Amino acid sequence: MRLVIARCQVDYAGRLTAHLPMATRLLLVKADGSVSVHSDDRAYKPLNWMSPPCWLTEDGGTWTVANKAGEKLVITLEEVLHDSAHELGAEPGLVKDGVEAHLQELLAEHITTLGDGYSLIRREYMTAIGPVDILCRSDAGATVAVEIKRRGEIDGVEQLTRYLELLNRDPLLAPVHGVFAAQLIKPQARTLAEDRGIRCVTLDYDALRGIESDEFRLF
CATH class of the missing domain: 2.70.180.20 (Protein Yojf; Chain: A;)
Incomplete structure (x- = not known):
């Protein structure tokens, strides 16, 4: 430059x-x-x-x-x-606060955000088609696969659907339910997820970090 x-x-x-x-x-x-x-x-x-x-x-x-x-x-x-x-070199790009990897880490630490009695099995549960963000167990003992996005769109639902189809072939895990978790979920993605029996959860990034929201407060 x-x-x-x-x-x-x-x-x-x-x-x-x-x-x-x-x-x-x-x-x-x-x-x-x-x-x-x-x-x-x-x-x-x-x-x-x-x-x-x-x-x-x-x-x-x-x-x-x-x-x-x-x-x-x-x-x-x-x-x-x-x-x-001045030679600035290659631009690594913007690293945004609240990227998916950090959301995954925070949700794993606070897995009961998904519901009382939930417990973590593991993060990055590897399958033949890629890693599931979080594999956990519900209070009823069912296996739950969680796909995490910053912005929840249709392609994220499709990705989770493929994981669920594969995981449900494993008799040690089946039946496996799905949770689609994001900071913002598009209406079309929510409709598709619910039609496929996948529960949608909107994540509050500040709440996961333990930061009290100042929304609707004067001081």
């Missing part, structure tokens, strides 16, 4: 025209070829930009950024205050 702080004016010509008068701004040139112009406000949103694929040509104090559509972003530099380049 290249960072340039400069006094500049910016002119855009394309489907419409736009002009930014001379002022000090931050210019970002990213590895994907995009060029964006930022001021010292507006949070992350640029004043103007050109998305890839586009090409930057520098001619003295003039930058011209063009794309296949014939649009041009012309940046005229009056004074360059800073110019540096």
Whole structure:
């Protein structure tokens, strides 16, 4: 990524025209070829930009950024205050709080969230088609397979259905019931699960972590 702080004016010509008068701004040139112009406000949103694929040509104090559509972003530099380049490397992506692995760990620790008398058999119970998130036993002694998602959608129900079909062939486990657990369950997924005899449970992530909710509280 290249960072340039400069006094500049910016002119855009394309489907419409736009002009930014001379002022000090931050210019970002990213590895994907995009060029964006930022001021010292507006949070992350640029004043103007050109998305890839586009090409930057520098001619003295003039930058011209063009794309296949014939649009041009012309940046005229009056004074360059800073110019540096940095290699950021591969982006590992956003790691969200409350991912499925953590939900699985928390639910295993608080298995009675599924009902009084429930007990854990094991996490990541391996089958021939993949691991079941949690295998547990209900208060009535029945085996229960639990599939955990952040967002419960139809594909998650289908996944649990395949596990149940396989587990119920094992005479040591059968009959095996299913629980589809998620922070949010889509209506279509809930309808399909209930039609197949699978119980749906909505997980409260904060409650599992022992954090008291401040919803509906003034202080």
